[in-house]
Structures are given as C-alpha cells and as structure tokens.
Amino acid sequence: MSATQDSTGIGWRHPHYAELLSRNPDVDFLEVHSENFFADGGVALSILEQGRAQYPVSLHGVGLSLGAAAGLDPWHLEQLVRLVERIDPVRVSDHASFARATLPGGIVHASDLLPIPFTAQALNVMCANVQAVQDRIKRPLMVENLSAYVQWKCLTGEADLAEPDFLNQLARRTGCGLLVDVNNIYVNALNALPRGTQNLPLERCCDWLDAIDPGAVGELHLAGHSRISDEYGDIVIDDHGSQVCAPVWQLYAHAHARFGAVPTLIEWDTDIPALDVLLAELALARSHQMRLPHACQVMENPFETRQPQATV
C-alpha cells in the first residue's frame, strides 16, 4: 500500500485461489470467510497460509452468532482463536446478527445472518458476546450491519433503538469497531419502500451513515445485490453476485467523506466472475477514493493489527 492510497481489498474465494497466488496482483489486503478455514488441516489452510505470506488477511466471519441469546458456541470461538493465532490477521470481523437458538432437540445453527431486534436486551446480549470474543482473540472485533429481510416489532415494555444508535452503543460499550456495509444499508432502504417509508432510499441511507459515530468505523464493504420477483412478491437480496451499482457508489462517497480513509472491501460471493472483474471493481473503488475528501490521508486504524508489509 502506498502512502497516498486507501487500503482496498477483495474477497478471496475458491475460484481465484491459484490465480491470485500466481499473478500476485496489486491488492492491499485479502478478505476470507473465517469458517472456510476452521478445519484441522488440508489444502484450504495451506492456501490461506500462502496468501498470508503475500498479503495482509482480514478474517470475516459469518457464523459467530453474536446476537444469540443462547450465547456463543465454544467450539466456534475456539476455531476462530486458533485461526487468528495461525494467520495473524489484519482485522477480525463478524455480523450484528444471530443464528443459534435452542429448539426442542438442542441448540441449532441456522447458517444464516438473522436479524436481531434493536432493543436494550439484545444490546446487552451482543455486548456480552462481543466482549467474550475480544477477550479470547486479544484484539478488537469489528461488527457489520446487516441486510435484514424482516424487522422485529417492539416487545411489550421494550423501546427500540435506531440501528445506528444500537451499533454506536455496542462500539462504545465494548470497544469493538464497526464495519459499515454500504450495500446492506441500500438493500434495507429498497426493501423498506413498500412499507411506506417516506424518505427516498439514498436520503434514508445518508441519514443512517450520518448517525454512525465516525470514530468507531474501521472498514467499509461494497458489493452487488439483485431483485427477485416471484409468487411471494418482490424483494432485494444482498447476494454479492454482481457489480456495485451507481447509487451504492454514491453512498460510498458519502461514507468516505464522513468516515475517512478506512479500508474498503469489494465482496463477490455468488456467480463469481473472472478475477479481472474483481480487480476492475477494486480499481474503480480506488478511483472514487482519489476524488473524495480524505484522499491521501491514511490514518491509523485502531481496529487493525499492525503487520509487516508483505514482501512482494
């Protein structure tokens, strides 16, 4: 990473394992899904270690279930701790969601990012779980806002917080960072339209970004989404299966102006295209960054682990 450039990375997925290692492209960091490397051994771990030798690696989890009232899965946390020790990642993150709950036969994991209500009770649970993770990995965790396809109603006697307030309080109470997924905010705004939201999606998203504490933000995510129309109705899905759309680039500019030159990730997880397509999106992100306020101001990120530069 040059001193005049933001840190910009790509999600490194199976179809690009070998090509990226052989081409060694100009990427500031690689992001991988932690759970894909929980195994005791095998080829995936070996490849990740080769990638780590060439690039900083960000471990992004999808299964910690930080918002679960049932608590964290000790096995899952132990695998994450082992992976962190093995890879020494530049950042570690997961989502403001739940997946675990107790069913009559025992605790089940839904393998999805399910929304939590933004209540004091849920905030207490999230804070306890985030703190437990940070205690074990011995570094700050970053927590990402969600694309949510349903919204909880208030329980009797509970007052809902706005999502940005919920996340700000989480960061303040635990010292965790916030990972702001710009596409997720836009997807939620689009899906809110049929529910009679007055604001236009972009205005709603800017309001959301403006309500987030800038000092807590440690990373931005960009991705594509798609609209599905079927017998059940219309919905916009955060499928990470296409290029970043124009409105999300606009929101990225707004986020960058507010949060500064925090690292940016291009995510692509379904219908994964040629590596060059991802690299073109990365180049586009960099070209946006150079036109934006805070360009050339690389600030210390409190949610990163200082690492030696890759020798490439």
Added chain:
Amino acid sequence: MTGLAAQQQCFLQALFDWPADVAEGRLSEQLAPGALRGIRAYQTNGHVLAQRALAAAYPVIAQLLGGESFDSLARALWHASPPLQGDLARWGAALPDFVRVSPQLSSEPYLADVAHLEWAMHECATARDADPGPGLASLSMLTTRDPQNVCFQLAPGVVALRSVWPMVDIVLAHREGSPDLATAGERIRAQVAQDAVVWRRGFAPQCRIAMPGEFGVLNALLTGDSLAAALDCAPELDFSQWLPQAVQSGLVLGVVDHA
C-alpha cells in the same frame, strides 16, 4: 426463557419446522408487516445452502440420485437434522443413516454405504495434517525392534470401512471412471461385498478396495494397538505384500514407538 431467546427460538422454528405454517404464523405476529416475503427468503437461502453443502460432501450420491431428487433429499435432511454448528462443511454426517431408513430410497440399498464412504473421504480432506514424523528410514525399525513395541504412523484421515455392497467400485466409477459404470452396476447386482480404505496423499483424499485382512489391521492400529497386536487381528493379511504398497501409496508414513 427471556423474550429475546423466545423470539430467536420462534425464528429458527419457522426456518426448520416442516411444514412451518404454525411457526411462520407465530413469527409473523412478532415482525413488521410484510414479513412473510422475508421469511421465504431466509427459508429459500437455507435450502440452497443445504443443497450446495451436501453436494460438496456427497458428489457421487448427487450423481446417483440426479438434480431434483438430490436437492429434495438435501432439503429433507436440513429439516430432519439441522446444522448444530456454524461451519456448514461439518453438516451432513447424518446422511448415511437418513438414507438407510428412507422408504423412498429402499430400492437402492447400497446408497447408505456409498454415503458413508463419501463422508469418510470428505472428512479425510480436512483431517489434521501429518506431524513431521520419523520418515520412511524408520521402516528399518521393523527388523530391529519387537513388533509389540512399535506401530505405524498412518496418513491423515485414515479410515477402514466394511460393506456388503461394492461401495468402492461405485464411488470410483463415478469419481474417476474406473471401473466403468457398467462394471460397477454388475457388481451391485451380484452384491459384491467390499471393504474400503480411505487416506490422504498430500492433500488429495484416496480410496481403494482393502486387501484381505487390511480392514482389521487398520482398525486395530487406529485404536492404538501395537503392530504385533494389530497383525494378530488380521491373520489373513499378507504383510509382505501389503507393506510395500502401503508405503508407496502414502498410507504408511513411518514406524514409531508404541506408547
């Protein structure tokens, strides 16, 4: 149970109950209007994940059953035996037993053993890598040490399985084309029993038909027996024929002291 725990339990019941009408109704009452479309999105995502995860672990079962039948099986297993942990690569171990008792699949009685073999290969792929051992030079200990005091360092992921069906031929016919499908089919009709050996060479899972006695000797070694005790379990094993092949194929990595 707290209000939050009850909310989350209700959500998961709407995803895993089958049918889910009652749970969906209870959940919808706790959600903002228009929730059913979102619930469907989560349910669909779960099914897609189930299909992908199971196809990755059971490529031969997927070929044998074909697209829609396999997807239907994956969805049924998703509801009958949901994931317990947040690593989907670990989900699907219940498939062999699920297939074994499935009335719809009773006409294909070999499927459960094929699934069992595929799961062993799936787990083998991510088994703990071999520790740096003494290497093949340690084979000389076989001539200098009492077999009661030594055992083998085996490759990662070694498993020996037994079946009354030609499970190895079925798997290899679909994965590698040898034997051909016609030959595998003939052996199914003749109900040729096969023991299987699974191990990892480098990072690649392997499987082959076990030699006579190999099932017994490997299982004894895997449970911690000495070489002498393991060989006592398998008098039919031709050790002088088996050992060179086991070493050459990377099944045996060296000789170590028996603790």
